Amino acid sequence: MPRQATRSKPGRNPDIRTVAALAKVSIATVSRTINGSPVVSDGLKKRVWQAVKQLNYFPNTHARTLVSGRSRLFGIIVENITNPFFPELIQSFEEIAVSFGYEILVSSSNSDPATLTKCIHRMLERKVDGVAVMTFGEEESVLDELVHHGVPIVLAEFKLDDPKASTILLDYATGIQAAVRHLAELGHKRIAFLAGPHSLHSAITRENDFRAAMQAIGLPAQKKWIVECDHTLKGGVSGFEHLRALASPPTAIVCSNDMTAIGVLRAAFKEGLRVPQDLSLVGLDDIDFAEFTLPPLTTIRLSRADLARAAFEALRQQSEDPANPKLQREFLVSTSLVVRGSTAAPPA
Amino acid sequence: MPRQATRSKPGRNPDIRTVAALAKVSIATVSRTINGSPVVSDGLKKRVWQAVKQLNYFPNTHARTLVSGRSRLFGIIVENITNPFFPELIQSFEEIAVSFGYEILVSSSNSDPATLTKCIHRMLERKVDGVAVMTFGEEESVLDELVHHGVPIVLAEFKLDDPKASTILLDYATGIQAAVRHLAELGHKRIAFLAGPHSLHSAITRENDFRAAMQAIGLPAQKKWIVECDHTLKGGVSGFEHLRALASPPTAIVCSNDMTAIGVLRAAFKEGLRVPQDLSLVGLDDIDFAEFTLPPLTTIRLSRADLARAAFEALRQQSEDPANPKLQREFLVSTSLVVRGSTAAPPA
DNA sequence: GTGAAAGCGCTAACAA
DNA sequence: TTGTTAGCGCTTTCAC
Numbered sequence: 001m002p003r004q005a006t007r008s009k010p011g012r013n014p015d016i017r018t019v020a021a022l023a024k025v026s027i028a029t030v031s032r033t034i035n036g037s038p039v040v041s042d043g044l045k046k047r048v049w050q051a052v053k054q055l056n057y058f059p060n061t062h063a064r065t066l067v068s069g070r071s072r073l074f075g076i077i078v079e080n081i082t083n084p085f086f087p088e089l090i091q092s093f094e095e096i097a098v099s100f101g102y103e104i105l106v107s108s109s110n111s112d113p114a115t116l117t118k119c120i121h122r123m124l125e126r127k128v129d130g131v132a133v134m135t136f137g138e139e140e141s142v143l144d145e146l147v148h149h150g151v152p153i154v155l156a157e158f159k160l161d162d163p164k165a166s167t168i169l170l171d172y173a174t175g176i177q178a179a180v181r182h183l184a185e186l187g188h189k190r191i192a193f194l195a196g197p198h199s200l201h202s203a204i205t206r207e208n209d210f211r212a213a214m215q216a217i218g219l220p221a222q223k224k225w226i227v228e229c230d231h232t233l234k235g236g237v238s239g240f241e242h243l244r245a246l247a248s249p250p251t252a253i254v255c256s257n258d259m260t261a262i263g264v265l266r267a268a269f270k271e272g273l274r275v276p277q278d279l280s281l282v283g284l285d286d287i288d289f290a291e292f293t294l295p296p297l298t299t300i301r302l303s304r305a306d307l308a309r310a311a312f313e314a315l316r317q318q319s320e321d322p323a324n325p326k327l328q329r330e331f332l333v334s335t336s337l338v339v340r341g342s343t344a345a346p347p348a
Numbered sequence: 349m350p351r352q353a354t355r356s357k358p359g360r361n362p363d364i365r366t367v368a369a370l371a372k373v374s375i376a377t378v379s380r381t382i383n384g385s386p387v388v389s390d391g392l393k394k395r396v397w398q399a400v401k402q403l404n405y406f407p408n409t410h411a412r413t414l415v416s417g418r419s420r421l422f423g424i425i426v427e428n429i430t431n432p433f434f435p436e437l438i439q440s441f442e443e444i445a446v447s448f449g450y451e452i453l454v455s456s457s458n459s460d461p462a463t464l465t466k467c468i469h470r471m472l473e474r475k476v477d478g479v480a481v482m483t484f485g486e487e488e489s490v491l492d493e494l495v496h497h498g499v500p501i502v503l504a505e506f507k508l509d510d511p512k513a514s515t516i517l518l519d520y521a522t523g524i525q526a527a528v529r530h531l532a533e534l535g536h537k538r539i540a541f542l543a544g545p546h547s548l549h550s551a552i553t554r555e556n557d558f559r560a561a562m563q564a565i566g567l568p569a570q571k572k573w574i575v576e577c578d579h580t581l582k583g584g585v586s587g588f589e590h591l592r593a594l595a596s597p598p599t600a601i602v603c604s605n606d607m608t609a610i611g612v613l614r615a616a617f618k619e620g621l622r623v624p625q626d627l628s629l630v631g632l633d634d635i636d637f638a639e640f641t642l643p644p645l646t647t648i649r650l651s652r653a654d655l656a657r658a659a660f661e662a663l664r665q666q667s668e669d670p671a672n673p674k675l676q677r678e679f680l681v682s683t684s685l686v687v688r689g690s691t692a693a694p695p696a
Numbered sequence: 697g698t699g700a701a702a703g704c705g706c707t708a709a710c711a712a
Numbered sequence: 713t714t715g716t717t718a719g720c721g722c723t724t725t726c727a728c
Contacts (some may be wrong), residue, residue: 013497015705027716031707039713058473062410062419063705066720081439082636087429091456098466103474106454108439118446125406126451149361233640264639269642288430292581292610294617294642340657363721374699379723387697411721414704700727711716 008077014055024049046090065127074315075105075123077116083231083259084287085304089134092308100316102129104110109135111199117142124149130315134307137201154311157202166308166314168331170202172284173209174248175335176254177302179282180213182337183252185298186345188280192225192250194239194260204233204254206284225250229260236263244271251280251346256282258290258299265293265342276344286338295341306333362403371399375532382407415474422663423453423471423479425464431579431607432635433652437482440656450477457483459547465490472497478663482655483547500666502659503548504662512670514662514677516655518550520632521557523648523683524602527630528561530646530685531600534693536628540573540598542587542608551579554604554632573598582609592619599628599694606631606638606647613641613690624692634686643689654681 009289020027021051025044032040033048040048051057065071078086090106097104105126107119116135120142123131126165130152132143133143137157147162155167178252183191193210196203213344227242229235240263243249255261261283265275273279275295283299290297310331317327368375373392380388381396383445388396399405413419424441426434438454445452453474455467464483468490469481478500481491485505494501495510502514531539541558544551555574562569575590577583584603601605603609609631613623621627623643624641631647638645658679665675 017705027706028708028715028717029713032714043715044714058469060414060705061474062413063720064703064707065410066408066414066709066722069720081435082432084430084432084435087432087435090454091429094455098470103453105451105471106438107442121406122446126409222608264643266640292614294614330705359700365721375722376701376724377697380698383723389697392698408721411704412723413724414721416704417704698728700725702723702725704722704724705718707718709716709718712714 012121014057016057016059018055019048019051019057021057023047047085056076070319071127071129072102073105073126073128074102074312074319075107075119075126075128076111076311077107077119077123077131077133077135079108079135081106081108084289085257086134086286088288089304089308093132093162093312096308096312100312102316111135113142117145120146124151125237129319130154132311132315134311137203137205150316151206152322154314154318156307156311157205164318166318166329166331168310168314168333170302170307171203171332171334172202172206172300172302173212175302175337176206176209177213177216178337179254179298179300180210180219181217182339182343183220183254183280184217186252186280186343188252188346189219190225190248190250190346191219191221191252191254192227192243193221194227194229194236194243194253194255196229196231196256196260198228200231203256208252214325229256231257231259233259233263233266236260236265237267238268242262252282252343253279254282255286258285258287258297261297261299261342262289262293265297277340277346280343280346282337284335290338291340293342298340298343299338300335301338302335303333362405364405364407366403367396367399367405371395372402387552391590416547417475418667419475419477420450420646421453421474421476422660422667423455423467423474423476424659425455425457425467425471425479425481425483427456427483428458429454432637433605433633434482436636437450437652437656438677440653441480441660444656444660448660450664459483461490465493468494472499476664477667478502479639480659480663482659485551485553500663500670502662502666504655504659512666514666514679516658516662516679516681518553518650518655519680519682520550520554520648520650521560523632523650523685524554524557525561525564526603526685527648528558528648529565529568530687530691531602531630532565532567534600534628534691536600536694537567538596538598538694539567539569539600539602540575540591541569542575542577542584542591542601542603544577544604544608546576548579551604558602577604579605579607581607581611581614584608584613588612588615600630600691601627602630602632604632606633606635606645609645609647609690610637610641613645624690626695628691628694630685630691632683638686639688641690646688646691647686648683649686650680650683 016027020030036267109116118294131153148233152164156168159167195207227239229239283297286299286301364375364378368378457464480502500512504516507515543555559569575587577587631645634647634649638647
């Protein structure tokens with residue numbers, strides 16, 4: 001059978017030709033109309049949209065991607081989706097992305113470089129237009145591949161020397177300073193810090209910011225009161241036990257993240273220590289759950305919505321308008337102290 | 349410039365032609381080799397793989413999808429990604445999918461039919477090969493569109509009368525019976541149930557299973573002790589307060605999910621009630637966090653891994669081998685009681 | 697067993 | 713302003 005100029009395909013999903021035939025225009029006009037080209041006359045535009053509606057037509061994204069080279073797909077890689085911080089981040093990121101007509105691909109690196117590499121590979125295979133690497137500073141070396149492929153990338157807290165890479169700087173210092181000052185004002189002098197794993201840049205930054213904040217109020221941090229944990233609840237438990245065993249245990253603890261603080265809360269309760277009467281506690285992140293711990297957790301808020309917005313905006317700019325001279329390659333997300341019920345004056 | 353038979357494209361990602369040129373074979377042979385066709389001779393196969401490796405080539409998934417009609421993309425729609433049950437489910441689903449060469453698209457319906465509809469639309473646009481609707485029985489009416497498009501679909505706890513639709517049945521009864529028997533054996537007679545929202549099939553099933561379990565041990569459930577909550581922590585708090593206000597409050601509470609139980613735990617603590625000495629408590633789900641509440645939560649485990657496996661398997665079978673006569677369209681996931689520290693004998 | 701060529705549904709360059 | 717047409721990178725007949 002010879003190929004026909006306009007094949008209508010009954011039974012199958014309508015394609016651009018079906019629409020063109022119904023609207024009695026060329027497929028180019030359909031394409032232009034759908035993509036909002038300004039040159040189409042109002043009359044044809046109307047006919048096309050009517051046909052689109054009548055057929056319930058929507059364009060094939062894969063065909064579009066194939067010819068345009070753009071997938072309208074962004075990847076987001078998180079450390080661990082079962083840490084409540086990340087689903088909240090993903091949700092925000094997704095909402096924004098969808099509102100801009102993008103779809104997202106989610107992966108967890110599980111803090112494993114090999115897994116991260118595989119994630120990147122898979123995203124590259126799916127031709128994502130950009131990747132948000134929200135692993136907070138671990139294993140940047142494997143990101144070379146992304147950069148090498150010219151895919152826009154945005155990192156939390158790590159600068160990559162590449163024009164396609166953007167960075168989100170997190171101003172932990174402000175929040176941590178506020179927390180330390182808050183504790184000092186309550187009368188605390190022995191303030192400990194349960195740090196995150198030193199394999200994470202963000203963990204090191206937070207720890208350094210804590211030291212600086214202590215220094216700033218003339219209460220230099222003691223080495224023995226700074227303990228490396230792993231940002232998990234269990235880690236918080238053992239961190240607390242370690243501190244308790246000290247000759248002069250601290251009266252207040254600042255934690256590198258909320259999960260650690262929740263671990264401390266639990267361990268303290270088990271040992272019969274009351275928070276905040278016997279021990280003051282500050283978390284970091286302000287995950288949804290922080291409001292519902294017992295007592296509600298005083299914590300340093302790191303807005304997932306702000307972070308997601310910055311990440312999306314970085315990728316969108318890089319992807320849609322890379323030549324723009326005022327392209328923003330650095331974003332700042334701030335933190336702030338949220339005082340709830342886990343901090344009070346130290347025991348007399 | 350005339351079109352050349354074999355264009356090599358320096359600088360760009362290698363495509364199938366680049367590989368063919370390097371291996372000195374036709375693009376058809378490259379395609380056959382990559383797709384594991386048995387007809388290619390060993391010699392050519394070897395040359396192709398070598399070229400693939402040398403060029404670090406991987407096929408363009410969008411081109412593949414366009415011609416084959418299959419995207420190797422599965423959608424998964426959950427109720428709410430910030431409920432810890434779902435990230436754990438998503439993670440399992442992703443792991444399995446990736447191991448089979450699939451990618452996943454994640455969306456939250458947020459218990460809103462309009463949002464669900466949009467999710468489905470977006471997934472249809474991306475030409476997913478199947479969708480797992482893990483919303484546990486809400487708003488099945490909007491799923492017609494999926495079925496109408498002939499996309500395989502798998503539902504938790506809801507049967508759709510369509511050959512492309514599969515169902516995962518959840519055997520809550522076993523777990524709930526075990527929980528009720530456990531409480532009865534401890535000596536409890538006044539056992540309450542904090543139900544999920546009646547808009548969810550699963551919530552109603554759980555509630556009915558509770559009634560049946562009570563009946564079975566000759567301890568018929570009292571109407572006033574069955575309270576509809578909303579599967580959130582806050583809902584658990586108000587559910588508990590409601591029960592406490594009763595003339596003869598229950599000595600044990602079974603909750604329709606863990607978040608509700610955690611809410612009860614919190615509210616009970618606030619009122620000075622000790623769990624389990626003054627009140628026994630059973631959750632349902634066994635989210636990761638259940639192990640870390642104070643006291644650790646006795647709960648009915650619903651394995652996310654099992655659920656994910658069933659969902660993936662349902663979609664894979666429907667997608668890859670729909671004509672198979674022994675295609676499985678119903679899957680069963682069981683539940684079991686995990687006894688931890690939140691249950692004990694009632695106060696004397 | 698291998699290759700040539702059609703065409704998946706679309707965008708964009710070029711013609712008219 | 714509108715239409716014609718050449719591919720995007722791949723799979724899959726159909727010849728050989």
